[in-house]
Amino acid sequence: MTDRQQKFASGKKVLDAIDGDAGTKVIDALADVSPELAHQVVAWAFGEMYARPALAPRERQLVTLGILTALGGCEPQLDVHVNASLNVGLTPEEITEAMLHAAVYCGFPRALNATFAAKKVFAERGLLPVG
Amino acid sequence: MTDRQQKFASGKKVLDAIDGDAGTKVIDALADVSPELAHQVVAWAFGEMYARPALAPRERQLVTLGILTALGGCEPQLDVHVNASLNVGLTPEEITEAMLHAAVYCGFPRALNATFAAKKVFAERGLLPVG
Amino acid sequence: MTDRQQKFASGKKVLDAIDGDAGTKVIDALADVSPELAHQVVAWAFGEMYARPALAPRERQLVTLGILTALGGCEPQLDVHVNASLNVGLTPEEITEAMLHAAVYCGFPRALNATFAAKKVFAERGLLPVG
Amino acid sequence: MTDRQQKFASGKKVLDAIDGDAGTKVIDALADVSPELAHQVVAWAFGEMYARPALAPRERQLVTLGILTALGGCEPQLDVHVNASLNVGLTPEEITEAMLHAAVYCGFPRALNATFAAKKVFAERGLLPVG
Amino acid sequence: MTDRQQKFASGKKVLDAIDGDAGTKVIDALADVSPELAHQVVAWAFGEMYARPALAPRERQLVTLGILTALGGCEPQLDVHVNASLNVGLTPEEITEAMLHAAVYCGFPRALNATFAAKKVFAERGLLPVG
């Protein structure tokens, strides 16, 4: 295995553990249009950055939910990361609370769009109603 | 009625007067995923903030259209607030003019996306062609 | 006068009436770095877009305040447009109310930054305290 | 032909050469809701700004791809401008490379959304797989 | 004490506990320009939203750091919330790690600007070098 392949393999383990199928689908969909983007998401974003121990996975997800809610237009990424948040142990109540909290800092439209993206994931996983 | 219920009831009156059915649908859709977000939209955003007399409803809608156009990715909120703008007396011409004006300050892509969100509402209410 | 010069002259009248000195300073500062940007701000943004009668100047300013507050990082433009808002008849209370309203849609940080940009202008024009 | 009609005609030539059918569809869709927005896109954005010789069309498209990727929520505009980028000679590899590059400056979610918008256009034009 | 004064008092306790002097300075600076914005920050944002028990203060700060980093142009708010993050027990290493993590999702420029805002606070509190 080359150094590059090793990095991909080690990032893929992190991606699988956190994002599960939702992450793999994104990587597969990139194969025919931008294989290097797929490589960088896996090898760098997950293998090198996400894997760092300075924050727990649960804490990284709270930061990520804050960022994706604030950016707006990231519904596909919220789909992946709401799943990831559940996978690392955040409860549906904690996820929607993070989005409610976001209303204070980036306004209700962003909070609403993120909450409806979460609702879709919760419904797929049989987690509705919340609370 | 508790203080909390009273605040909700008083905000609901403002929401109904301004947003009509479009607003109620959003609140209902939140019931099973984030009832507190629903409460805050109604009790705080409409009951406490929107109801303030310092700006007329028509003027609040112009500010809101400017914000939602600039943020981008707020098509669901533009659907509600283009309806609200018509409900408080803005004409289709004034709504599209506000979005044309926005092109100067946040560029044509945001202005175009907002205008097509408005077109959808105008079509539903039989208001096309504009002017 | 060429057609281009005429457009500039007619836009300059609108700019002077609305933005006063604050607008002229921006145009002058562009002369040695991007004279075409200066021309387009005056001839197109003010001469062709701002001058349209479909919204009153006061209403255009409310839309503009909403956009600039939402975009963030537009303190220099808020300086110009808070001045412009006062020039076309908005009161300091209406301007700060528009920014308070913005907190609902784009969050408190943007509302705070815009309000402090307004405070600077109000102080320069001897309009503090507001209300 | 009035001056206004002439400006439209001259902008329409630039639009047709660069955006082809994708651009015309947007203009047509605006006819019944905001004809002035259609006019300004054609006469000003394409006729006056895009046509300037200081940057080659290929270079303008690289700047535009950077902006649209960064803004987010501009999938309809990316559809038009990925087509335009191909029309002025950028290869699919250069387009996806610009979006990969964008990941560094505006993050992976924006880069991913832009790349999937490009993938849709490449598929429609029989250009997949890339590279 | 009226209901309104009580809400302010109870929010002020949360604000003092979390933001300390940095928060109070912002509230004081609003007194002469937008007292209602000051009231809403204290009574609603802190008294009603921040005080909710569903997320620990440390977790709310991680979400907030993510949002403020992503929004950009929020250096004054980062100043307050980096202080708040330290006050509720996040270490400088955890704060800079959250901002490094943000580079993946909103790009290096936002991560850099947030990190330099944090550096300013760390320096004021004698916490440099980090780690």
Add this chain to the structure above:
Amino acid sequence: MTDRQQKFASGKKVLDAIDGDAGTKVIDALADVSPELAHQVVAWAFGEMYARPALAPRERQLVTLGILTALGGCEPQLDVHVNASLNVGLTPEEITEAMLHAAVYCGFPRALNATFAAKKVFAERGLLPVG
């Protein structure tokens, strides 16, 4: 030299060639607050991403200028990248033209702020007046 040190060294060469002193100052300023962010900017952003041959440096800079102008609040990064743009052969006229072009897609305030950031760099390098 470890693999990590090698990556840093090879990225540092790209950074030096493109950004010169302006880039080095940013890296140095990170040393005591977030050395890992410094490492990733150099080793990943420049060593792995910027160095890819699929776009010429001049073309990467045009994409970057588009992104930084659109994001807003990136004046420190524009300072670095206007310098970088000059270093890789873009003329002041081409740089300001890219920013003028951006006005169409992200509005005049962003274009103005970017142009004034460019003016500062041009003045420092004795390149004013432009054209």
